[in-house]
Amino acid sequence: MIALYLAAGMAVSLILYVFRDKSTAVTVSKSATVIKAIFLTALFWPFVLLFIFFESSPDIAVKKSKVKGKDLLLPVNINSVEERELVRDPNNIAPELPFGRLHSQWQALKQQTDDDNTIWSFKTHAPVRHNNEIIEGYALVDKHRNIIDYLVVSKYKENYQTNKVIH
Known part of the structure; x- marks a missing residue:
């Protein structure tokens, strides 16, 4: 479960890195990118847990x-x-x-x-x-x-x- 949470966080971080605005990449600090990644991961993981719960629940x-x-x-x-x-x-x-x-x-x-x-x-x-x-x-x-x-x-x-x- 924790591995899935970490994988989701890494995926969000990778998406933020790939789609960053290259013209402002020099002025935007790394901490701002990390804060965005943490925020998106915090929003994203409950949906992952719900998906896992409904898919793995026994019939x-x-x-x-x-x-x-x-x-x-x-x-x-x-x-x-x-x-x-x-x-x-x-x-x-x-x-x-x-x-x-x-x-x-x-x-x-x-x-x-x-x-x-x-x-x-x-x-x-x-x-x-x-x-x-x-x-x-x-x-x-x-x-x-x-x-x-x-x-x-x-x-x-x-x-x-x-x-x-x-x-």
């Missing part, structure tokens, strides 16, 4: 949203899910694994399956500020349709055409 609705039984779509076949969710890197840098960076979480979810627990796909809506966010993934469900655990694989805004894939 409470998303954090509290849980996958419910009504969000479950269909039970899925693990092999077909792994084939569909296989991440293929065109540069061949990342290994070809289902779910990419979420592979270990998928493995943990998959290991919990047995005769009573199966994996289902889900899709839920979470209200976020001015829009609904759609969250899709896979859930571990017991024989009574209670959700034990889940893995979120994509989130996107309801009115957007494309989705933001997490892996």
Whole structure:
């Protein structure tokens, strides 16, 4: 936070230096330029803090949203899910694994399956500020349709055409 405040002050000072009036540069003291920079920085930093606060504040609705039984779509076949969710890197840098960076979480979810627990796909809506966010993934469900655990694989805004894939 302090680094951001200092960076804002340096940016304002640099702007004042670049756009100084060169004809009066000899007569204007450095202290006057420093005073202007301090004044502009004092006016500017509260807006920076407000911006940081609103951008970094967690979306409470998303954090509290849980996958419910009504969000479950269909039970899925693990092999077909792994084939569909296989991440293929065109540069061949990342290994070809289902779910990419979420592979270990998928493995943990998959290991919990047995005769009573199966994996289902889900899709839920979470209200976020001015829009609904759609969250899709896979859930571990017991024989009574209670959700034990889940893995979120994509989130996107309801009115957007494309989705933001997490892996």
